[in-house]
Amino acid sequence: MGCISSKRAAATASPCYEYSAAVSHNGSVLLQPSSSSLKKDNSASAATTNNNVSRSKSKAKSKSNSSEFKKSGSKKDPQNHRPGDVSEDRSVVGGRESKKSRKEKEGSYHSHNSHNGGKGSAFSFRLGFSSRSSLEAEQVSAGWPSWLSAAAGEVIYGWIPLKADAYEKLEKIGQGTYSSVFRAKEVETGRIVALKKVRFDNFQPESIRFMAREIMILRRLDHPNIMKLEGIITSRSSNSIYLVFEYMEHDLAGLVASPEIKFSDMQIKCYMRQLLSAVEHCHLRGIMHRDIKASNILVNDDGILKLGDFGLANVVNSKSKQPLTSRVVTLWYRPPELLMGATEYGVSVDLWSVGCVFAELFLGKPILKGRTEVEQLHKIFKLCGSPPEEYWKTSKLPHATMFKPQHTYESSLRERCKEFPTTAVDMLENLLSVEPYKRGTVSSALMSEYFKTKPYACDPSHLPKYPPTKEMDAKIREESQRKKPGIRARETRKPRRVRKALLESNSSAKLAPKEDGQDDHTQSARRMNGGNPLILRAKGGLLRRESNLKPQFDTVSENCELNASLGDSTLSSVQTSAASGFTWAKRGTEDGTQSAVSDGSKSQFSALDANFARSTYDLKQGHRTGRMAIRKLRTFDASELTSTEEPDDTGNNTDCIAEEKRDIEFSGPLLSQPCRIDEHLRRNESHIRHVARRSRFEKGTHANLNPRRA
Numbered sequence: 217m218g219c220i221s222s223k224r225a226a227a228t229a230s231p232c233y234e235y236s237a238a239v240s241h242n243g244s245v246l247l248q249p250s251s252s253s254l255k256k257d258n259s260a261s262a263a264t265t266n267n268n269v270s271r272s273k274s275k276a277k278s279k280s281n282s283s284e285f286k287k288s289g290s291k292k293d294p295q296n297h298r299p300g301d302v303s304e305d306r307s308v309v310g311g312r313e314s315k316k317s318r319k320e321k322e323g324s325y326h327s328h329n330s331h332n333g334g335k336g337s338a339f340s341f342r343l344g345f346s347s348r349s350s351l352e353a354e355q356v357s358a359g360w361p362s363w364l365s366a367a368a369g370e371v372i373y374g375w376i377p378l379k380a381d382a383y384e385k386l387e388k389i390g391q392g393t394y395s396s397v398f399r400a401k402e403v404e405t406g407r408i409v410a411l412k413k414v415r416f417d418n419f420q421p422e423s424i425r426f427m428a429r430e431i432m433i434l435r436r437l438d439h440p441n442i443m444k445l446e447g448i449i450t451s452r453s454s455n456s457i458y459l460v461f462e463y464m465e466h467d468l469a470g471l472v473a474s475p476e477i478k479f480s481d482m483q484i485k486c487y488m489r490q491l492l493s494a495v496e497h498c499h500l501r502g503i504m505h506r507d508i509k510a511s512n513i514l515v516n517d518d519g520i521l522k523l524g525d526f527g528l529a530n531v532v533n534s535k536s537k538q539p540l541t542s543r544v545v546t547l548w549y550r551p552p553e554l555l556m557g558a559t560e561y562g563v564s565v566d567l568w569s570v571g572c573v574f575a576e577l578f579l580g581k582p583i584l585k586g587r588t589e590v591e592q593l594h595k596i597f598k599l600c601g602s603p604p605e606e607y608w609k610t611s612k613l614p615h616a617t618m619f620k621p622q623h624t625y626e627s628s629l630r631e632r633c634k635e636f637p638t639t640a641v642d643m644l645e646n647l648l649s650v651e652p653y654k655r656g657t658v659s660s661a662l663m664s665e666y667f668k669t670k671p672y673a674c675d676p677s678h679l680p681k682y683p684p685t686k687e688m689d690a691k692i693r694e695e696s697q698r699k700k701p702g703i704r705a706r707e708t709r710k711p712r713r714v715r716k717a718l719l720e721s722n723s724s725a726k727l728a729p730k731e732d733g734q735d736d737h738t739q740s741a742r743r744m745n746g747g748n749p750l751i752l753r754a755k756g757g758l759l760r761r762e763s764n765l766k767p768q769f770d771t772v773s774e775n776c777e778l779n780a781s782l783g784d785s786t787l788s789s790v791q792t793s794a795a796s797g798f799t800w801a802k803r804g805t806e807d808g809t810q811s812a813v814s815d816g817s818k819s820q821f822s823a824l825d826a827n828f829a830r831s832t833y834d835l836k837q838g839h840r841t842g843r844m845a846i847r848k849l850r851t852f853d854a855s856e857l858t859s860t861e862e863p864d865d866t867g868n869n870t871d872c873i874a875e876e877k878r879d880i881e882f883s884g885p886l887l888s889q890p891c892r893i894d895e896h897l898r899r900n901e902s903h904i905r906h907v908a909r910r911s912r913f914e915k916g917t918h919a920n921l922n923p924r925r926a
């Protein structure tokens with residue numbers, strides 16, 4: 217059992233809260249108040265309060281100088297580190313924290329990083345502010361926009377913003393759901409960095425909250441195998457900020473997809489050891505990542521692996537009875553309990569995802585490539601075996617009864633992985649246990665026989681040097697393959713991600729990569745219907761609940777979690793929809809336009825319920841949930857559809873909506889009638905092919921008509 221000592225952020229100068237977090241064998245982290253450190257904390261807190269008061273005074277003086285924070289990205293230039301300015305005062309230079317600064321910051325931000333191989337580590341994150349307004353004044357004078365300081369002052373605490381002109385933006389290297397990632401050069405040093413442009417709406421506190429959570433969590437973590445946030449570039453007016461990271465040449469998705477690369481056993485072991493170390497660090501610090509997948513695992517030319525993208529990560533708090541969202545983790549890497557709607561879960565969700573990545577490294581492709589949640593779960597049961605009767609009897613998972621197969625599936629994992637070393641299959645079997653508690657902990661995986669048997673993990677420096685390889689490169693390669701005449705979409709290895717603009721017009725956001733051949737269908741149908749996932753699903757007759765999506769904002773409880781962590785009263789005014797468990801928010805697009813997305817509290821349509829019903833039941837059969845879903849669909853105003861859509865590249869999309877609505881087609885329950893599964897999947901497959909063919913044809917027509925695309 218590992219132990220963590222953590223001091224939770226407090227919003228005032230009142231005693232800081234300290235928790236000890238115990239990681240249990242089933243992977244859950246328990247946070248408990250610890251009296252011993254509370255004492256220490258109180259004294260430190262008082263010191264901090266004093267510090268902050270004096271800083272505020274000194275800041276007031278230096279306010280007029282704040283715009284002079286020019287090349288604040290430079291660590292070396294002493295001119296940028298002027299005596300008396302905020303960077304010296306806080307021992308933070310250019311948004312980066314020097315080693316020295318860590319010690320000096322003791323009074324305001326503790327970080328005891330003792331990565332000790334699974335025995336536990338300690339951390340503290342404590343903020344003691346005498347007054348919120350003085351903090352805001354301080355931060356604004358340091359160059360932070362007031363809206364950011366007001367909404368999420370704690371996450372930027374102790375930092376000064378980096379200046380945009382300190383960097384030269386080079387090419388785009390990654391495209392995420394809410395972000396674009398660019399390679400950039402630090403002007404002064406010539407050092408290459410990665411800039412992650414995170415878009416949000418600075419008038420929407422929940423939008424800022426989402427971004428703030430990622431920053432807060434990144435600041436909590438400090439490990440050689442975790443992407444370190446080096447600083448933040450912000451502007452007063454813009455609705456995006458840039459997170460500055462060390463540049464990493466590759467991501468695992470790109471490497472795995474590369475036809476020239478086949479990892480050896482010792483290389484896989486080397487990657488796995490690094491990955492598990494990173495995840496162990498997160499878990500010991502009470503953080504669950506909730507989006508571990510190959511494209512979020514970055515590798516540099518020295519063979520060092522770093523876990524990135526903490527956009528969905530959250531603090532584990534097993535004491536809290538508040539539900540979490542089950543709509544996390546990209547579909548192919550999503551554990552069965554989340555597919556069955558779990559709202560109480562812990563770090564073991566990450567262990568499942570790690571298992572999926574592990575298998576992918578051996579296979580050279582993702583192991584579980586479902587296109588719908590139902591199909592994903594079906595694939596899981598076929599691979600890992602379905603749980604015993606007892607499991608279903610005692611399961612409290614919201615959708616367990618719906619997903620219970622009528623007959624038991626035996627595990628086929630050993631057969632499927634017969635080429636893997638035995639110790640690897642043993643570890644994989646643990647990680648891919650349908651029952652979360654059987655997955656063990658990351659620490660137990662690190663201590664497993666797999667790492668103790670030959671061939672041992674190679675040293676990262678002995679890993680081959682690959683040409684820059686990113687998921688994006690793989691997509692480009694695949695796209696050009698796909699365009700070659702005579703190559704059918706389903707022959708391509710990995711599907712393209714859905715375009716950003718469409719994702720953003722989609723109320724629920726993040727699409728996982730799709731099964732071969734699906735992408736055309738997805739792209740095209742979205743283009744036709746303005747990106748509305750509801751209609752898209754109906755169009756293809758495809759039983760899909762696209763909840764391999766990144767929720768823009770999490771459940772009420774998760775918001776509260778962040779509030780607690782940030783101690784920010786201004787954030788508690790966020791509206792959430794208790795009914796749907798989600799807040800559908802407005803999300804700005806890159807060009808600054810707003811994609812209006814229905815708010816769960818306002819819309820008559822609960823995407824969660826109806827989509828789930830649609831993907832699970834035969835609505836024609838008049839199942840109660842199905843009927844409810846149909847009613848909901850009917851009350852879903854078409855005007856909402858048009859308001860959520862963004863024009864496709866051709867500018868034509870609304871015409872298709874009516875057609876799409878007419879085309880809605882529902883099919884029968886899947887797992888409650890297992891004899892029909894195969895037939896059902898076959899039918900879906902043929903729908904997909906049909907729509908993909910049609911979409912390719914339409915795409916060609918659009919391209920010919922529209923000079924912009926030609």
Ligand SMILES: Nc1ncnc2c1ncn2[C@@H]1O[C@H](COP(=O)(O)OP(=O)(O)OP(=O)(O)O)[C@@H](O)[C@H]1O
Pocket residue numbers: 389390391392393394395396397410412443461462463464465466467507511512514524525526527686687688726766
């Ligand atoms: N530090 C980095 N160095 C190099 N490339 C990076 C870096 N960070 C991210 N990338 C690239 O950008 C891609 C997207 O980044 P990231 O996952 O952080 O964004 P995201 O919006 O959260 O994406 P997603 O929605 O896919 O999870 C990554 O898959 C990777 O290829």
